[in-house]
Amino acid sequence: MRPRLSDITKGVIGGIAVVLAVIVIYLLVDNRKLFANTILNGLTLAGLYFLVASGFTLVFGLMRQVNMAHGSLYLLGAYIGWSIARATDSWFLGVAAGFLSMAVAGLLLQTGIFRRMEGQDLRQTLVTIGISIVAADLMLAFWGGNTYQFEPPTWLAGTVSLFFVKYSAYRLVILGVAVLIGIALWLFLNRTPMGMMIRAGVDDRAMLACSGVNVQRVFAVTFAIGAGLAGFAGVVGGSWLSISPGEDTRYLLASLVVVIVGGMGSISGAAIGALLIGLSEHLGLAYWPTYGVVLTFVIMVGVLAFRPQGIVGRAA
């Protein structure tokens, strides 16, 4: 149902592509190592953002519910994963714990709280803001203000020669995992009965319920997957960057911007948004250090001004 692009739009897109190509060639000639590093970092960050934002966007698309506590799920998953990994000395157990604990937390949130205020968008949003305030403070009380860092398994610690640079193998693995999960999510949504129900729910929740599907079960599964992915991303991202108070807001905002840019409720939108935001963040850091952080928001404002529903989003 994609609308046909008008000639003007095609021209604009073509123009942007030419300008981008010129810039890329210039940057490559100027300092190819820096450029390659920046692009790889940007792609890795995009992978991480995709992991966080895909859960966020799924929950929104299906339940019309903005989970402002999504960042808290990321951070809590990271903390729990860290504690488990330290106690058991196994990074993989940490990853599993991050995913499972947050999936359970998501289930509890959905069945215990959101189900009781279905259809009240604003109230749900306010509740999740309240939860994120309390959660951030309690995590600070429990884990303190220290910065933690995971030790990924040693066989992931080396570097790989790629393009013109030696690049951390672990970061490439993050990128690979994000791509794999993206494919898995696509397969799950497009090739399984449950995925079919979720997609149907995104399109028309009431009709799905009328067809005899237990919508509450679909909601619970979606929320568990979304929350679990956030926790998973917490451990994976915490092993690359670090875990500290304030990361919850950072990833909540990243998810917000990614899904606003890409289009709410769409997995492919989350992927496109994550790519744009991840790349621009690192390009900004490398070539425009002072205002790099503002760049992502400029992109968001630009997209909003011309396509309020996001790049691949449909009008709500």
Add this chain to the structure above:
Amino acid sequence: MSVVASPGAASVVLPWSLRPIHLLIGLFLIVYPLVATPFWTVQIGAQSLFMGVIALSLMFLAGYGGMVSLSQMTVAGCAGYAIALLGLNDKSKGLMFVHLDLPWWGLIPAAVIAATLMATLIGLLAVRTAGIYTIMITLAIGVAFFYFTRQNYVIFNGFSGFAFIPVPVVLGIDWRAPLPFYYLSLGVAAISYFAVIYVARSTFGLSLQAIRDNPRRMNALGFNVYLHRVAAHAFAGVIAALGGVLLVWMNQRISPGTIDVGPLINILVIAVLGGLRHPVGPFIGAIVFVLLQNFAIDLVDYLLQGFALDVIESKRFNTLIGTVFLLIVFFSPDGLLGLWQRFVGWARSAGGAGGWRQNRSS
């Protein structure tokens, strides 16, 4: 309970009649600083008033316009930065890179105009979206401005911002002194409060509320939905700016920390805590918030020790305010105001004196 559920949000605009309780509250607000200590006058009294003013701007947008904006603190902060940049500050840094040192009668309008422009720009973007999208977009814009002020040293002096921003001496009165500052805040709060009530009952306010309830129909009737909403953002911007001027005068400093994510969300907490249905709600919310902020810390730490959490170093204020916020959102979507009205309605009906609504409208 039907007493509570029945008034739709549209019934916000009740014909306003003076009752003894209003006179009592007015009298209390005027006499209060004469009997209170400076701490209670400024830290509690004046701060509740201007935080209430900033939250009032959100109440106007959310209650009458149906647009929940998280960037009201950004607008207030913009006014604060304008006061620092166009007046005096410790960094001898101005918008034009010289000390402009505008006199107070130029400074205040300039700050309000700057912030209103900012609010209008935010509005132009935000009203392209609706409902929960608006919350997210205004949050993102607010955070973008926060990052910008933190990174920009040429104008905004980055992380440390500005300090030693003087409060003008007008009519021979030092407005920084506790008593004058309190009355200044009270005056601004009263003007904003009545302005919101007046605007809500004006043609513009009524069409805004109609747009909130049914934008499509209003559009069909020939109302410009988009412009009404942007204008609402601009009007709320004026109010938030006034609150921002008071905020920067009380602290005598402004930095990106003033407009960080936490403060942005605090404004929402205050407004929702008090209630979004009537302009008095934000002020009630602000009083509760400021009181909790100042006095509840010891209480919470004591309570949390039962859970063996590390509380010696940290202040668990956020846990408390977040929990109060959650409880309010859970049990009374209309905030403390709604809780109070429910209580009054219950008391009246229990006493057989008829419903609260009936009583009020007579």
